[in-house]
Amino acid sequence: MRSENRLCEYAAAFAAGLTDPAIVAPEDVVATSGKGVVKRYNVYRNNVTVSLIDALADIYPAIQRITGVEFFRAMARFHVRATPPASPLLFEYGRDFPAFIESYEYARDMPWLADTARIERAWLDAYHAADLPALAAEALGGIEPTSLAGVRFKPHPAARIVRSPYPAVAIFAMNRTDGPVSPLCSSEPEDALVTRPEQDVVVSRLPAGGATFLIDLLEGASLSDAVAAAFQEAPSFDLQANLAGMISAGVFTAVQHGD
Amino acid sequence: MEYSTRTTAIGERGRPPVGTPDAQGLAGTSFKHEHLSAILADRLKDGFFEVHAENYMGAGGPPHRALAAIREGYPLSIHGVCMSIGGPGALDATHLARFRDVVVRYEPALVSEHLAWSSHGGTFFNDLLPLPYTKETLEKVCDHVNQVQEAIKRPILLENPSTYVAFASSTMSETDFLRAVAQHTGCGLLLDVNNVFVSANNHGFSASAYLAGFPLEEVGEIHLAGYSEQEDDENELLLIDSHDRAISDSVWTLYRDVVSRIGPRPTLIEWDSNLPDWPVLRAQALTARRIMAQHGISLAGELSHEV
Numbered sequence: 001m002r003s004e005n006r007l008c009e010y011a012a013a014f015a016a017g018l019t020d021p022a023i024v025a026p027e028d029v030v031a032t033s034g035k036g037v038v039k040r041y042n043v044y045r046n047n048v049t050v051s052l053i054d055a056l057a058d059i060y061p062a063i064q065r066i067t068g069v070e071f072f073r074a075m076a077r078f079h080v081r082a083t084p085p086a087s088p089l090l091f092e093y094g095r096d097f098p099a100f101i102e103s104y105e106y107a108r109d110m111p112w113l114a115d116t117a118r119i120e121r122a123w124l125d126a127y128h129a130a131d132l133p134a135l136a137a138e139a140l141g142g143i144e145p146t147s148l149a150g151v152r153f154k155p156h157p158a159a160r161i162v163r164s165p166y167p168a169v170a171i172f173a174m175n176r177t178d179g180p181v182s183p184l185c186s187s188e189p190e191d192a193l194v195t196r197p198e199q200d201v202v203v204s205r206l207p208a209g210g211a212t213f214l215i216d217l218l219e220g221a222s223l224s225d226a227v228a229a230a231f232q233e234a235p236s237f238d239l240q241a242n243l244a245g246m247i248s249a250g251v252f253t254a255v256q257h258g259d
Numbered sequence: 260m261e262y263s264t265r266t267t268a269i270g271e272r273g274r275p276p277v278g279t280p281d282a283q284g285l286a287g288t289s290f291k292h293e294h295l296s297a298i299l300a301d302r303l304k305d306g307f308f309e310v311h312a313e314n315y316m317g318a319g320g321p322p323h324r325a326l327a328a329i330r331e332g333y334p335l336s337i338h339g340v341c342m343s344i345g346g347p348g349a350l351d352a353t354h355l356a357r358f359r360d361v362v363v364r365y366e367p368a369l370v371s372e373h374l375a376w377s378s379h380g381g382t383f384f385n386d387l388l389p390l391p392y393t394k395e396t397l398e399k400v401c402d403h404v405n406q407v408q409e410a411i412k413r414p415i416l417l418e419n420p421s422t423y424v425a426f427a428s429s430t431m432s433e434t435d436f437l438r439a440v441a442q443h444t445g446c447g448l449l450l451d452v453n454n455v456f457v458s459a460n461n462h463g464f465s466a467s468a469y470l471a472g473f474p475l476e477e478v479g480e481i482h483l484a485g486y487s488e489q490e491d492d493e494n495e496l497l498l499i500d501s502h503d504r505a506i507s508d509s510v511w512t513l514y515r516d517v518v519s520r521i522g523p524r525p526t527l528i529e530w531d532s533n534l535p536d537w538p539v540l541r542a543q544a545l546t547a548r549r550i551m552a553q554h555g556i557s558l559a560g561e562l563s564h565e566v
Contacts (some may be wrong), residue, residue: 004310010347010396010426010428011347011376011379011380011388011390012379012380012391014388015379015380015382015384015388018384018386019382019384019390027423027427028391028426028427028428029424029425029426029427030424030425030426030427031424031425031461031491032425032462032464035491035492035493035494035495036491036492037424037492038492039308039489039490039491039492039497040423040424040461040492041423042496043423043489043497043499044388044423044424046398047385048384048385048386051385051386052385080501084382084383084384085382085383085385086381086382086383087383088341088343088351088377088383088385089313089316089317089341089357089379090313090315090385091317095487117397125458126320126554127317127320127321127322128317128318128319128320128322129317129318129320129437130318130319131318131319131320131323132319146370156489157318157319158320172472190557196320199321199324200321223284228428
């Protein structure tokens with residue numbers, strides 16, 4: 001037990017300063033010929049911080065483009081130090097970053113930034129989601145008209161919805177590429193649908209009532225209940241168009257049978 | 260449990276610790292998705308590709324599609340970077356299961372991990388961190404290597420690290436430590452020649468002397484990479500294992516020396532950032548292959564100077 005405790009000390013001691021620049025290298029850490037270890041330990045500290053900031057930059061390229069590299073890296077550095085990853089899978093990292101952006105003092109004049117980040121995080125989840133076929137249009141056609149109202153769907157693993165009171169989809173689309181950025185004069189709320197219908201992730205803007213409709217269906221509601229909820233939220237809800245969009249985007253993988 | 264009394268059903272002693280018998284002379288590179296179409300258009304003969312296991316631990320999507328396309332034409336090396344084999348804590352069982360799944364899915368020719376740690380106390384640091392070399396850490400590392408080998412039902416290759424600091428509490432040399440791990444667990448070793456060069460500079464020892472003490476008979480794969488330069492507290496040269504440029508002449512020379520002593524081994528050009536176009540990477544792999552062809556049989560005392 002004593003040996004076990006002593007054994008653990010090197011990692012605990014070495015880890016302490018990796019995300020806290022105020023903590024110096026542990027005593028047991030040395031260099032040949034009595035050389036100093038400040039810069040040497042800093043190599044590890046730097047590797048940790050820079051590689052995790054890089055990971056956030058890879059996950060949130062549109063945010064970095066909007067804020068500029070310097071702003072982004074300063075913001076990301078705060079987040080990395082406060083919330084380092086728990087999982088060794090870096091593509092799982094940064095789930096708390098949108099909420100961090102929301103509370104980040106220097107980003108308050110960009111209230112739409114957090115939702116744009118949420119779309120980027122959803123994009124990466126869709127990218128790594130399991131491979132399953134998208135529900136074919138014929139599958140709907142094959143359902144008896146009398147049972148159509150009660151039908152439920154099995155979500156495709158890539159499907160995500162991000163609702164925003166800001167034009168987050170337009171902001172995402174404009175900044176996710178290297179193309180030119182033009183002034184955006186919209187203050188409309190936008191709901192994003194993120195899917196991977198074939199090989200590539202697709203982000204599209206949902207029409208009025210579309211988010212409520214799909215969220216209900218994704219949560220297992222029957223078609224008739226989801227339609228009712230959509231109409232309640234948006235009297236202009238267009239069922240035909242939303243069904244067609246749902247099929248082509250690949251939101252679902254199958255019709256749920258049974259239960 | 261004493262590591263020294265533990266037997267392993269895998270990793271039979273006395274044979275080259277390599278997955279496939281015809282893999283010895285292969286020269287390969289890190290696989291980056293940016294290069295996929297160039298690689299598929301321009302076949303690398305006798306090549307192989309290495310990927311970080313963690314990048315393929317997602318459920319599906321484009322990464323697996325790209326890797327499956329490469330796997331159709333080439334042997335693969337699955338290189339784990341996050342198992343934390345050198346850490347004092349228990350291995351992450353979930354991560355170990357994911358690692359096993361990647362190995363089962365891609366049936367790689369080579370599987371490797373690091374003598375280092377990267378997670379502690381619930382935090383993942385995303386770096387290969389150093390450990391003291393003691394009887395206690397040896398026992399722990401052997402236990403971890405055994406667990407990995409039991410999970411994937413085959414031996415792994417354990418890579419020597421590049422380090423920037425040492426530990427006052429160390430009681431063994433790195434080469435003795437690696438030899439003991441190989442002896443006790445049946446694992447092979449991944450000799451990173453650039454790491455040897457970087458550590459030798461950083462700790463003021465001779466790279467050749469390190470290699471003289473290295474259990475070369477256990478080497479199942481060789482890594483080559485580029486390093487960058489910084490300064491230590493005394494404003495003296497500190498080398499960083501950066502994987503972001505071409506291999507230095509000094510590292511090629513050490514490599515030639517190793518190959519002339521042990522013959523060809525699957526050799527990988529590691530290049531992870533500041534990526535060049537595919538032909539540049541390919542040319543580095545072909546240089547390694549040429550060296551293996553020219554020096555792969557014992558040619559003691561006959562080092563040429565043409566690289």
